Amino acid sequence: NAGVTQTPKFQVLKTGQSMTLQCAQDMNHEYMSWYRQDPGMGLRLIHYSVGAGITDQGEVPNGYNVSRSTTEDFPLRLLSAAPSQTSVYFCASSYTRGRAETQYFGPGTRLLVL
């Protein structure tokens, strides 16, 4: 049981480049989400999904796209990277019933946009 995994661990991009941050979970969780963490701030919600085929925007969605074709995977796409997207990105997952409030976080992806 690997929990929530994220790849890559670290990435450097040039302004305008695109990339996909990968997130996978093996706990059969319906809910998955992406947060970003900037220096001196807590985590802020980017996008989330309550099941395959269902996604919605969080607090800071601009510049990011998501899709959820399977229960296990929830990739985050940066279409045209900007220096303001330099951050640490965390994926999280949980059930949507029972102890739905307990979210499990991945190890994070550190992204540097030059």
Added chain:
Amino acid sequence: AQTVTQSQPEMSVQEAETVTLSCTYDTSESNYYLFWYKQPPSRQMILVIRQEAYKQQNATENRFSVNFQKAAKSFSLKISDSQLGDTAMYFCAFMKPPAGSYQLTFGKGTKLSVIP
């Protein structure tokens, strides 16, 4: 919208001593969840303790306990018998009852250093 405030950017404590981290929040909801997350230098977010607002009893997890004051909208974390491994950033977080976004609203964090 909910807000979470952690007024202590940094704190330090001697090993084996007790330390309390403060957190206040603002919400119009009557039912919600509160959390403390630990983020060590590895950056992994680790759930330390959770509290359900409708439960008056303060949550405890081994050396970690909370003082939940609903009327004052205060949720402090007490760490007893501090250990070197407790050195980390600690984030207070709020969630409305799971419905829709399940969004966690985080404070800015408190950096805790445990001194040998």
